[in-house]
Amino acid sequence: xxxxxxxxxxxxxxxxxxxxxxxxxxxxxxxxxxxxxxxxxxxxxxxxxxxxxxxxxxxxxxxxxxxxxxxxxxxxxxxxxxxxxxxxxxxxxxxxxxxxxxxxxxxxxxxxxxx
Amino acid sequence: xxxxxxxxxxxxxxxxxxxxxxxxxxxxxxxxxxxxxxxxxxxxxxxxxxxxxxxxxxxxxxxxxxxxxxxxxxxxxxxxxxxxxxxxxxxxxxxxxxxxxxxxxxxxxxxxxxx
Numbered sequence: 649x650x651x652x653x654x655x656x657x658x659x660x661x662x663x664x665x666x667x668x669x670x671x672x673x674x675x676x677x678x679x680x681x682x683x684x685x686x687x688x689x690x691x692x693x694x695x696x697x698x699x700x701x702x703x704x705x706x707x708x709x710x711x712x713x714x715x716x717x718x719x720x721x722x723x724x725x726x727x728x729x730x731x732x733x734x735x736x737x738x739x740x741x742x743x744x745x746x747x748x749x750x751x752x753x754x755x756x757x758x759x760x761x762x763x
Numbered sequence: 764x765x766x767x768x769x770x771x772x773x774x775x776x777x778x779x780x781x782x783x784x785x786x787x788x789x790x791x792x793x794x795x796x797x798x799x800x801x802x803x804x805x806x807x808x809x810x811x812x813x814x815x816x817x818x819x820x821x822x823x824x825x826x827x828x829x830x831x832x833x834x835x836x837x838x839x840x841x842x843x844x845x846x847x848x849x850x851x852x853x854x855x856x857x858x859x860x861x862x863x864x865x866x867x868x869x870x871x872x873x874x875x876x877x878x
Contacts (some may be wrong), residue, residue: 681866689870739808754808
């Protein structure tokens with residue numbers, strides 16, 4: 649696609665429920681990143697994919713968080729048993745690959761509110 | 764360890780004046796890229812400018828320039844002739860090329876342009 653597409657754009661859920669956030673990167677972009685941004689804060693790295701593999705999962709905050717990427721394209725971030733502290737904007741970004749000046753192109757984000 | 768530091772949580776500038784947003788970084792990787800992103804109140808992350816660690820010249824993109832001082836490990840963003848539309852959060856980021864492919868972001872600087 650022309651840009652990075654994320655869905656849903658907004659999600660309100662109850663504490664304890666599971667949520668899935670989807671990211672569709674720019675076609676041909678092999679690298680995909682998930683970040684979390686709490687209100688008024690900076691970007692917290694969650695996970696990075698190169699193709700379908702995730703060489704860096706170091707940012708996932710707990711075992712309630714998982715992510716996968718299939719076909720080197722769409723990625724899904726799953727949060728199980730959501731907690732109120734999971735409320736944030738989840739940003740997905742993609743780049744051509746891990747070389748040089750390949751910049752990150754971000755999606756518009758998925759705003760998650762846990763009641 | 765990789766780290767990006769932005770020490771100015773908020774900045775004000777008069778319209779049409781120039782402003783410098785500070786960014787310092789720390790990495791042991793000899794090869795890295797430095798990036799600046801703008802995040803308006805609408806939330807999307809917009810790429811502004813890139814500087815490679817081996818680039819001899821400071822990067823420029825229109826009204827944006829990057830004041831790269833390698834020995835001091837600083838990569839300040841200079842915005843010339845500020846416009847009201849420049850009011851936004853600005854994030855500095857670094858990607859070391861040989862130690863994983865994660866982008867490290869600073870905590871951001873909120874810029875307000877005063878008419």
